[in-house]
Amino acid sequence: MADDNLDRAARNILHANDRGGYTVPNGRVYPFQWNWDSAFVAMGFDRFDRNRSWTELETLFRGQWEDGFLPHIIFWQDDEGYFPGPAVWATGTAPATSGITQPPVAATSLRRLWESAVDAGEAGAYRARLEALFPKVLRWHRWFRDNRDPDERGVAVVVHPWETGRDNAPEWDAPGEPIDTSQVGDYVRRDTSHLDAKMRPTKLEYDRYLALVQFGRDLGWDHARIGRESPFRVADVGMSMILLRANRDLLALAEELGRTEDADELRASIARAEAGIGWLWDETRQTWCSRDLVTGRSSGFITNASFLSFYAGLRDQARDQATIAHIERIGAAVRYLMPSLDPEDPGFQMIRYWRGPVWAVVNLMIATGLSEAGHETLAHRLRDDTRTLIARNGFYEAFNPIDGTGSGGDDFSWTAAVWLAWAGRDA
């Protein structure tokens, strides 16, 4: 398909998945508003409907809780096609939401939307909207600082694999072992009625997901307690890098708005992360890895999240060289970068969700960082691979890194958004 047609197809997907102010990732598999999906979707809308792109983020923050927490799903309306729905989460909020969060891409998206409005000479029309959104995003970042970094290491701790957005990445296997699944009982999954089970997490993983939902529900979704007491507490390298990047982008917006105290606060968060995030460097594997907060052990897994250090703005010559060497090694082993798990790992699976497939949104973040750090050749490879995957196979949720075929849901909103915002644009 020619690029013009692909642009049109991408816009049509966003329109078709638009439920009025928010966009579902995919109408059948994910029929609600998802947190980090919406942040990427806003970047896609920004290419052709600026007002609508801002609305996506504004609607997302209408689901924010009093304490600043921003849920990973907002159930604007019920839909029997998804499990676990609002009755299982039982957060008691209006609108109904889940009780866990997701990677904080919103600040980065908001900065991009704002700069795009400035470039178009429309800053005047959007400044009030920026001023209204900024404090909400800041409150969410404070929530991370206050609830998800108990040892003040400058990392982001997750209490559920779904919070990472990389649901079944192997990094959660060992930390997931202590989760008691004996009280989960019978349940009917809906994801495997929409998609091939080979592309989805296993029954054991789902049992653990649900046990952790029960755990949070039993604690009345008290996030401070969950952060201290959950049997699953992992410093996620993906979440930590994305939060650091998001804090830098929010700082740029604070400076733009002349919010000096907020800017100082954000600088302190950034300094803490810069000082502490080295805890996630795995000296043995020579890469960035998630680390179990409970045991202190590094996961040792090289995943696509291992390559977000440039995106986070971290610079260290030796670590950067080692990271680039891994990217080049993996780039020689697969046709399409970046597989979600190192293809040399014995657990690599070409089509199983976050154990092998390529995810366009992660490619966008990795390539953005690589480009900013001056690694243009690799950044181009990521962009070209993403572009080819979409142009040849369609707007799938993810892609097989070996033969490029689509994996998971089709007509996927964030893949369409990545096309519009990055992969389908001239380099």
Ligand code: DGY
């Ligand atoms: C799912 O249900 O698979 C989602 O990824 C949870 O966020």
